[in-house]
Amino acid sequence: MSIIHKFEGKTEKGEYQWEGVQANQFSLPDNSNYIKHILIGSDDGAPTFVIRFFQLPVGSSSPLHKHPHEHGVLILRGKARVQINDDFQELSIMDTVFISGEDLHQFVNIGNESLGFLCVVPKSGEY
Amino acid sequence: MSIIHKFEGKTEKGEYQWEGVQANQFSLPDNSNYIKHILIGSDDGAPTFVIRFFQLPVGSSSPLHKHPHEHGVLILRGKARVQINDDFQELSIMDTVFISGEDLHQFVNIGNESLGFLCVVPKSGEY
Numbered sequence: 001m002s003i004i005h006k007f008e009g010k011t012e013k014g015e016y017q018w019e020g021v022q023a024n025q026f027s028l029p030d031n032s033n034y035i036k037h038i039l040i041g042s043d044d045g046a047p048t049f050v051i052r053f054f055q056l057p058v059g060s061s062s063p064l065h066k067h068p069h070e071h072g073v074l075i076l077r078g079k080a081r082v083q084i085n086d087d088f089q090e091l092s093i094m095d096t097v098f099i100s101g102e103d104l105h106q107f108v109n110i111g112n113e114s115l116g117f118l119c120v121v122p123k124s125g126e127y
Numbered sequence: 128m129s130i131i132h133k134f135e136g137k138t139e140k141g142e143y144q145w146e147g148v149q150a151n152q153f154s155l156p157d158n159s160n161y162i163k164h165i166l167i168g169s170d171d172g173a174p175t176f177v178i179r180f181f182q183l184p185v186g187s188s189s190p191l192h193k194h195p196h197e198h199g200v201l202i203l204r205g206k207a208r209v210q211i212n213d214d215f216q217e218l219s220i221m222d223t224v225f226i227s228g229e230d231l232h233q234f235v236n237i238g239n240e241s242l243g244f245l246c247v248v249p250k251s252g253e254y
Contacts (some may be wrong), residue, residue, distance in 0.1 A: 009222035094134035
């Protein structure tokens, strides 16, 4: 069955919420918290991919890690520095990043507002 | 190998382009043209999903059709009316839509600017 999640936030204030989508908060190694929304996933009946939206607070970083599954990322808010293996690049709104499986990667919020980005994974990558 | 596509457009002007991504223009049944960018796909080495960005001009519609693969949609610009089987809903920026495989669907641009949306498909759905 198809499903719509209406946006109920205010992007200009960095407030992101969608009808029927839970905001899940998780701790980061630096003791800050990030927020994860599963915009489209198994609860919607999506059989092959999952579309997640992440928010990282100012100055915070995602874990430096790697795993077998790939990422498809689109920056929607703020500024990031991404590390991919030994390479570092700065990212702004609407930049996209494809991260291959087993590539070491980390996102650092280098802006003065929360960093918001979509991250698509195959179903096996959402756990 | 991982890859970054830097955004080179101007969202406020409805100009969308990315470094290393082709803008492909196609005709619609109403003789208008839509633009498709493959933001992440097989050219990037993405093994399981494809992230596309579509722009539909004012007053235009995507084909009313169905197919075996699912869609994961996020509206990024403008206003749409989406038909899913016998249901019609209006969509605005940041609304998401999951369209199941074999559900009849169509997007109509009901705003006064181009309609821009992401559409994620499994690799089998990009042809």
